[in-house]
Amino acid sequence: MMQSSDTLTTTDVVVVGGGIVGMCTAFELRQRGFSVALVEQRFPAFAASGRNPGIIWVQTQRTGLELQLARAAHEVYAAYQEQLGDTFDYRCLGGLFFYETDEQQQVLQHYVDDRCAAGVNVEFVSRRQAVKHFPLLPSTALGAVYCADDGQLDTQRFVRALSAAATRTGIEIYENTAVLSTIRRGDTVTGVRTVRGDIAASGVVWATGAWANNLGPEGITVPLQTSRMGQVITQPLTKQAKAVVLHGPRGVAQVGALVDLPQYVAEHFAAPSSVVGGAGVADDWAYDDILALNADGALLIGTSIDATGSLNPHISIRATNAMVSTTLERYGDYGHFGVTGLWAGLHSDSLDHLPVVDRVDGAYVNVGHGAGIATGPVTGRLMAQLIAGESSEFSDGLRADRATLATANTTAAPKKPSRQRPSR
Numbered sequence: 260m261m262q263s264s265d266t267l268t269t270t271d272v273v274v275v276g277g278g279i280v281g282m283c284t285a286f287e288l289r290q291r292g293f294s295v296a297l298v299e300q301r302f303p304a305f306a307a308s309g310r311n312p313g314i315i316w317v318q319t320q321r322t323g324l325e326l327q328l329a330r331a332a333h334e335v336y337a338a339y340q341e342q343l344g345d346t347f348d349y350r351c352l353g354g355l356f357f358y359e360t361d362e363q364q365q366v367l368q369h370y371v372d373d374r375c376a377a378g379v380n381v382e383f384v385s386r387r388q389a390v391k392h393f394p395l396l397p398s399t400a401l402g403a404v405y406c407a408d409d410g411q412l413d414t415q416r417f418v419r420a421l422s423a424a425a426t427r428t429g430i431e432i433y434e435n436t437a438v439l440s441t442i443r444r445g446d447t448v449t450g451v452r453t454v455r456g457d458i459a460a461s462g463v464v465w466a467t468g469a470w471a472n473n474l475g476p477e478g479i480t481v482p483l484q485t486s487r488m489g490q491v492i493t494q495p496l497t498k499q500a501k502a503v504v505l506h507g508p509r510g511v512a513q514v515g516a517l518v519d520l521p522q523y524v525a526e527h528f529a530a531p532s533s534v535v536g537g538a539g540v541a542d543d544w545a546y547d548d549i550l551a552l553n554a555d556g557a558l559l560i561g562t563s564i565d566a567t568g569s570l571n572p573h574i575s576i577r578a579t580n581a582m583v584s585t586t587l588e589r590y591g592d593y594g595h596f597g598v599t600g601l602w603a604g605l606h607s608d609s610l611d612h613l614p615v616v617d618r619v620d621g622a623y624v625n626v627g628h629g630a631g632i633a634t635g636p637v638t639g640r641l642m643a644q645l646i647a648g649e650s651s652e653f654s655d656g657l658r659a660d661r662a663t664l665a666t667a668n669t670t671a672a673p674k675k676p677s678r679q680r681p682s683r
């Protein structure tokens with residue numbers, strides 16, 4: 260391919276987005292012999308991938324592909340740990356889903372039955388046993404469901420370690436470089452136009468997280484719902500940082516395996532009262548009651564969910580209040596500790612809660628990760644497999660034209676013409 264003066268570079272595949280999904284996609288493509296450029300509008304892990312507690316939830320995933328992807332994640336992270344070294348605090352110590360009332364325990368009994376039927380390794384544990392797993396268990400917790408297969412990592416460190424390894428293997432990474440559009444010649448994708456010039460490529464992968472909703476003008480319509488998820492982080496509270504991850508009962512918006520049960524009673528698992536009700540509050544408030552410790556012993560508190568449909572990243576006062584007031588209620592003794600981080604990340608999810616990994620209108624998309632820490636590395640590998648013409652057990656279930664992805668307000672069905680794959 261000829262390189263013109265305003266061409267930044269020429270490559271086999273250009274990946275747009277430097278989050279966990281884009282970085283894994285780029286790395287896996289390079290491992291398969293493709294030349295790769297990755298373009299990020301800010302810097303690696305700038306968005307959702309750098310603003311989360313890094314939990315690989317297995318127990319909460321719906322039976323089927325959601326659960327299979329989360330299970331597969333452990334295998335992929337273990338392989339990355341082999342390649343990158345012990346640099347991103349990956350651990351699989353398990354997770355606790357604690358309850359604070361007898362009503363919650365009764366519903367969780369059905370959850371345990373359902374999980375066991377799905378082959379998930381869960382059991383009820385007493386409060387005393389639960390404290391051994393998580394030293395800062397809230398005093399309000401009566402007992403918990405324990406799953407040995409839940410895990411955690413530091414996703415900012417993971418993406419940065421992968422970015423450094425990617426550069427070493429010859430991937431060109433362009434930071435502070437927003438991609439404006441796909442370049443096409445007739446029906447053929449020939450690269451992307453960025454704010455710094457064009458990148459010529461025979462394959463383009465969009466891995467733009469919540470910004471995937473901006474792909475409409477590209478002729479790519481992937482029906483996704485965006486929202487803003489908030490998180491608070493404290494100064495280190497404990498030296499016993501190697502702990503399990505914790506899910507509480509005050510808001511279970513992301514716990515598909517629980518909320519889909521016929522025995523689920525929403526009132527028993529209501530979000531903190533400070534996020535529902537109040538003047539001018541839209542009805543798009545939700546909460547996912549998560550607590551985790553990072554490697555330094557700092558408490559990560561979450562997760563407020565609001566601003567449906569928006570790409571405004573600024574956390575609201577009400578979302579902040581929900582997380583802080585719940586924490587003070589549970590950890591009054593720690594009220595004098597400092598808050599070192601308060602942020603929101605833009606989140607997106609599909610109607611069937613599964614990512615979309617496919618070729619759409621000549622380009623490729625790897626988007627719609629509601630739980631991208633659990634699914635991102637697996638779909639990064641899958642995207643590279645698709646481009647390389649390799650088979651994967653996950654490819655059919657994550658196609659863009661699957662029936663479960665369609666919504667009533669989707670205007671255009673994704674197009675899927677068959678064209679040449681990028682060559683190495």
Ligand SMILES: Cc1cc2nc3c(=O)[nH]c(=O)nc-3n(C[C@H](O)[C@H](O)[C@H](O)COP(=O)(O)OP(=O)(O)OC[C@H]3O[C@@H](n4cnc5c(N)ncnc54)[C@H](O)[C@@H]3O)c2cc1C
Nearest residue numbers: 276278279280300306308311314438468604630631632633
């Ligand atoms: C508070 C919070 C808690 C969470 N907790 C968990 C959890 O515990 N477990 C879990 O599995 N998931 C969790 N998630 C979800 C998880 O973080 C996301 O699913 C995952 O990070 C998505 O990765 P991504 O690479 O698709 O998107 P992002 O990380 O958002 O990356 C997309 C990148 O694309 C870039 N980009 C967009 N448009 C352009 C453009 N035009 N040009 C160039 N670059 C562009 C953006 O700058 C961004 O860096 C959480 C999310 C949040 C916000």
